[in-house]
Amino acid sequence: MSVLRHDAAGGLAWDSQAIASGMSISSASTTPTFAENAEVGVDAFRASTAATASVMVNGPSGLVDASALRLAVFTDTWTPQVNGVSRTLERLRDAVTSRGGEVHVFTGNDPCARSAAGVSRSPSVPFWAYPQLQLAWPDRGGVARTLHAFQPTLIHVATEFGVGLAGRSVARATGIPMVTSYHTSFASYAQYYQLGFLTHPGWRYLRWFHRAGMRTYCPTRAIVREVESQGFANCAVWSRGVDVQRFSPRYRDGALRETLGVRDDVLVVGYVGRLAAEKGLGTALSAMAIAAEARPGRVAFMVVGDGPYEAEMRARTPAPCWLPGALHGRALSTAYASADVFLFPSTTDTFGNVLLEAMASGLPVIGADVGPTRELVGGTRGWLVAPDNAEALAAAIIACVDDPAARLQRADRAREFAEFSTWDRVWDGLISDYLTLHRPVR
Numbered sequence: 001m002s003v004l005r006h007d008a009a010g011g012l013a014w015d016s017q018a019i020a021s022g023m024s025i026s027s028a029s030t031t032p033t034f035a036e037n038a039e040v041g042v043d044a045f046r047a048s049t050a051a052t053a054s055v056m057v058n059g060p061s062g063l064v065d066a067s068a069l070r071l072a073v074f075t076d077t078w079t080p081q082v083n084g085v086s087r088t089l090e091r092l093r094d095a096v097t098s099r100g101g102e103v104h105v106f107t108g109n110d111p112c113a114r115s116a117a118g119v120s121r122s123p124s125v126p127f128w129a130y131p132q133l134q135l136a137w138p139d140r141g142g143v144a145r146t147l148h149a150f151q152p153t154l155i156h157v158a159t160e161f162g163v164g165l166a167g168r169s170v171a172r173a174t175g176i177p178m179v180t181s182y183h184t185s186f187a188s189y190a191q192y193y194q195l196g197f198l199t200h201p202g203w204r205y206l207r208w209f210h211r212a213g214m215r216t217y218c219p220t221r222a223i224v225r226e227v228e229s230q231g232f233a234n235c236a237v238w239s240r241g242v243d244v245q246r247f248s249p250r251y252r253d254g255a256l257r258e259t260l261g262v263r264d265d266v267l268v269v270g271y272v273g274r275l276a277a278e279k280g281l282g283t284a285l286s287a288m289a290i291a292a293e294a295r296p297g298r299v300a301f302m303v304v305g306d307g308p309y310e311a312e313m314r315a316r317t318p319a320p321c322w323l324p325g326a327l328h329g330r331a332l333s334t335a336y337a338s339a340d341v342f343l344f345p346s347t348t349d350t351f352g353n354v355l356l357e358a359m360a361s362g363l364p365v366i367g368a369d370v371g372p373t374r375e376l377v378g379g380t381r382g383w384l385v386a387p388d389n390a391e392a393l394a395a396a397i398i399a400c401v402d403d404p405a406a407r408l409q410r411a412d413r414a415r416e417f418a419e420f421s422t423w424d425r426v427w428d429g430l431i432s433d434y435l436t437l438h439r440p441v442r
Helices: 016-020 041-048 084-098 140-150 162-174 186-192 196-210 221-228 254-259 281-294 310-316 329-338 353-360 371-377 390-402 404-420 423-437
Strands: 004-006 012-014 070-074 102-108 119-122 124-127 130-136 154-157 178-181 216-218 235-237 267-272 299-304 321-325 341-344 365-368 382-385
Touching: 070 084, 070 140, 070 162, 084 102, 084 353, 084 423, 102 130, 102 140, 102 162, 119 162, 130 162, 140 162, 154 162, 162 178, 162 196, 186 196, 216 221, 221 235, 221 371, 254 329, 267 281, 267 329, 267 353, 267 390, 281 299, 281 310, 281 390, 299 329, 310 321, 341 353, 341 390, 353 365, 353 371, 353 404, 365 371, 365 390, 371 382, 382 390, 382 404, 390 404
Parallel strands: 070 102, 070 154, 102 119, 154 178, 178 216, 216 235, 267 299, 267 341, 299 321, 341 365, 365 382
Antiparallel strands: 004 012, 124 130
């Protein structure tokens, strides 16, 4: 029996009885759990589950008890760093603990970090090419002792740098079940930075790293296809969710729009995220200039975030514009909802968390037509344009100015999509999969 069944409309729906009975979120009911394979190891498990690659780890919410799960997470990025990976992993910790499980996080230090229960930090230094990223090389003996005291039933290695390497090494040495997750599109970054010569050795390293685990979680089907083409095995889609109470059109604020000095008929184009060149912001700036010239007085720009490209954004974003830096909490919700359309020019993201936040806030998306963005935006929740093409981005912005009815229709579809993409659905699916792989404490 599968946990997926055909619904009345001919689509696929989750069989809640199957999941409630503890069934694996895999495509075949004969898939053995790690406990059944503890003696034969990961290689035999991989061979027996080859047919389950690319399963979707999402399911109905409110069903999963995580009290038997003791999860050790190894990540090179964690709060107070603000990025998609650190935010997702924080939510993962909260989801497991709220369902009765225990989590211990291993990560690097950060100048702004505070000590916290359940978090072990190792000395780290800024990465020369990306100072916001701290690189650490944990003492593996100390890691092993902490793990022994914590007694994890599963290790989740979330990054491939020093902390992740330590987690992989200790998991292999101790036999604790391990899963990995793939968050960064290596091929896209190598192409963007003209480092094509690193592609072959980079993929070889990543293949070696991830094939040591029993599962590699990827945020979209497009990324699953990418990594499977490079020899990854046992991949599954671990999608993302959004809090539709926190991000909602009800936070729209006329006073904030007055800060921009704009009328109701002025289109406010929003961007939220890290301000970094690899996010396609050079293309976005050119598109903004084209649109502002083509429709003078009809377009304004809101850029929320910080990062190494901030000075360039402040110097080149056409007026009227508002660049408040990074925002959090209610201020962030208000900024999203007070825009009219969301700009997402990135071709390097494996999953744009900000896309779901924008759609939940009632914004259609203008995005680069690449696999991960295409899966979220589709053909009804915004506009997909040729990647790295400022003229195409500008044409979509201009279309939003000229046809507000079409923009509002796509805004409605975007909000509907976000309302279905709840975090509870995501977490219960992921934790269900964890529970088929972990080794319970005896």
